[in-house]
Amino acid sequence: MNWNKLVRQIHRWLAIVFTVTVIVTFVALAQEEPVVWVSYVPLLPLFLLLFSGLYLFVLPYAAKWRTARRTRAER
Template identity: 70%
Template sequence: MNGNRWVRQLHRWLAVVFTITVVATTVALAQRDPILWVSYLPLFPLALLFFTGLYLFALPYLAKRRT
């Protein structure tokens, strides 16, 4: 059960990091001369959010299978 808490906490912090990178990307791309590589910054936290979210989504179903 302790591992599940760790994944939940990681997922929450990744959501914060993702939100900050999206805001920073929006501000950077709104400039007169936008830096286009900045638009790729949110992809890494988004990928991690995807995998932790899949794990958290599957937890109840895996628990039902075990019983």
């Protein structure tokens, strides 16, 4: 499997995990005596989403930079 496809697939699954953790957090905090530490649970998938999303965001620009550098080297 291509590295970019792997990161894209991981990013999709992290989005699902993040959504589920946010829903669980809302349910847990709606209880009569909420457990406060549950509100920190979505942070881990959120940070992983941040890094994978930044990687996916930079991919097209990196391809342009590589193409531009290659065409300059051929001249």
